[in-house]
Amino acid sequence: MSIEIRPPLAEGRRFSETVSACFGGVSTEEDAEHRTKVLPMERALAAFDGGEMVGATGAFEFDVTIPGGQIPAGGVTMTGVLPSHRRQGILSAMMEQQLVDIHAWGEPVAILWASEGAIYGRYGYGLAIPEISIELERDRAGFKRPVEPSGRVRLMGRKDAAKVMSEIYDRARVEIPGMLTRSTDWWEAHTFAEHDESKEPPVFYALLELDDRAAAYAAYKVHSDWNLDGMAVGWLEVIEEVSTSPEAVAQIWRFLLGIDLIQTIKAMHLPLDHPIQHLLAESRRLRMGVKDAVWLRIIDVEAAFARRSYASADSLVLEVEDGLCPWNSGRWELDTSGDNALIQRTDADADLKIAPDDLGSVYLGGNTFGALLRSGSIHELKTGAAWRADGMFRTERMPWCPEIF
Numbered sequence: 298m299s300i301e302i303r304p305p306l307a308e309g310r311r312f313s314e315t316v317s318a319c320f321g322g323v324s325t326e327e328d329a330e331h332r333t334k335v336l337p338m339e340r341a342l343a344a345f346d347g348g349e350m351v352g353a354t355g356a357f358e359f360d361v362t363i364p365g366g367q368i369p370a371g372g373v374t375m376t377g378v379l380p381s382h383r384r385q386g387i388l389s390a391m392m393e394q395q396l397v398d399i400h401a402w403g404e405p406v407a408i409l410w411a412s413e414g415a416i417y418g419r420y421g422y423g424l425a426i427p428e429i430s431i432e433l434e435r436d437r438a439g440f441k442r443p444v445e446p447s448g449r450v451r452l453m454g455r456k457d458a459a460k461v462m463s464e465i466y467d468r469a470r471v472e473i474p475g476m477l478t479r480s481t482d483w484w485e486a487h488t489f490a491e492h493d494e495s496k497e498p499p500v501f502y503a504l505l506e507l508d509d510r511a512a513a514y515a516a517y518k519v520h521s522d523w524n525l526d527g528m529a530v531g532w533l534e535v536i537e538e539v540s541t542s543p544e545a546v547a548q549i550w551r552f553l554l555g556i557d558l559i560q561t562i563k564a565m566h567l568p569l570d571h572p573i574q575h576l577l578a579e580s581r582r583l584r585m586g587v588k589d590a591v592w593l594r595i596i597d598v599e600a601a602f603a604r605r606s607y608a609s610a611d612s613l614v615l616e617v618e619d620g621l622c623p624w625n626s627g628r629w630e631l632d633t634s635g636d637n638a639l640i641q642r643t644d645a646d647a648d649l650k651i652a653p654d655d656l657g658s659v660y661l662g663g664n665t666f667g668a669l670l671r672s673g674s675i676h677e678l679k680t681g682a683a684w685r686a687d688g689m690f691r692t693e694r695m696p697w698c699p700e701i702f
């Protein structure tokens with residue numbers, strides 16, 4: 298079998314059909330329209346077996362917030378191989394081509410959400426953003442300290458909400474590693490499209506204003522239900538909540554937890570350090586689940602590490618062996634003693650030996666070198682190097698990516 302891998306330039310609709318088929322579904326006109334609006338086919342790859350399209354992948358063009366700034370990132374998405382062609386190396390062939398393409402586009406990192414955790418490590422992606430989900434009984438949702446009402450909450454239709462949500466989102470985004478730029482097209486063709494307003498129940502958009510300034514929003518759905526005794530046992534699905542200050546986050550959750558006729562509140566994608574854990578009197582009642590959100594691949598060690606900020610002035614020599622992105626292989630000296638970090642090739646002895654996936658895991662501050670060391674995943678060539686590295690890579694906030702792409 299000979300498989301050709303190339304961008305499906307004039308075949309956006311067929312690309313969308315292949316993507317849906319890989320996930321066991323059918324692509325509607327609307328799916329194809331949304332997908333091609335946010336993913337130009339020059340940034341897609343398809344695998345062809347003769348005339349048949351049998352595999353697909355793509356890379357959105359994002360900027361991702363990193364400690365100290367933001368950098369371009371390839372957002373890998375719509376990846377799949379038809380069931381008839383699996384386990385024959387087609388995904389590997391597409392992934393390898395895509396790494397080369399993202400490097401050529403000058404994007405220092407690639408990021409993705411994995412359908413299964415075991416797939417992407419082999420291509421050098423490491424788990425960079427863990428996240429929590431919560432499931433809370435409303436009658437156990439009391440605050441530890443009273444949260445007195447302040448500001449005002451307005452319920453808005455999607456049209457009016459869109460502008461103010463994007464303004465709040467952008468203020469939060471620059472502070473939180475892992476958050477992604479959202480273009481106007483992205484809000485329409487991805488974020489709001491995913492809220493799926495065609496399906497019941499409807500999505501509500503709650504905007505919080507503090508001192509007459511937009512300060513937080515929550516997109517949520519009320520799943521109403523009543524038991525045979527006539528009691529409300531519905532649940533509230535918090536789709537996305539973004540807040541710009543400690544007061545804002547307390548107020549928006551005060552609003553969400555106060556919605557009547559709700560028994561349970563669920564939120565799927567919260568950052569590991571979400572304040573709700575410290576706002577409630579009984580954090581155990583949050584019934585938290587922890588799982589992997591975003592995986593990150595360092596495409597270009599030099600560009601990625603030079604652009605990041607560091608928490609301590611130090612110097613570290615990292616030894617990297619990268620079979621799929623050979624331009625990353627070698628020993629790199631990272632010097633964070635000046636105003637801007639310097640990273641350059643060196644012949645000096647290495648402090649740490651680290652694989653590409655582990656390098657991706659620590660980049661945004663969502664994992665520590667210490668934890669990787671204790672798991673036997675990375676190797677200290679000089680004692681104490683992992684501890685020093687953690688001092689340098691420490692971040693103020695845990696990374697977060699509020700939506701699946």
Ligand SMILES: CC(C)(COP(=O)(O)OP(=O)(O)OC[C@H]1O[C@@H](n2cnc3c(N)ncnc32)[C@H](O)[C@@H]1OP(=O)(O)O)[C@@H](O)C(=O)NCCC(=O)NCCS
Nearest residue numbers: 319376377378383384385386387388389411412413415416
């Ligand atoms: C996941 C998927 C894309 C893999 O495609 P594929 O062409 O069969 O993958 P390959 O043959 O290139 O496999 C490459 C390697 O990954 C492994 N692998 C493939 N799918 C895997 C999975 N779901 N879980 C764990 N390992 C997997 C293979 O065993 C192989 O391992 P090896 O290199 O050690 O031999 C395909 O099964 C699929 O489309 N699944 C449904 C949609 C999906 O989950 N897409 C991913 C979205 S993030």
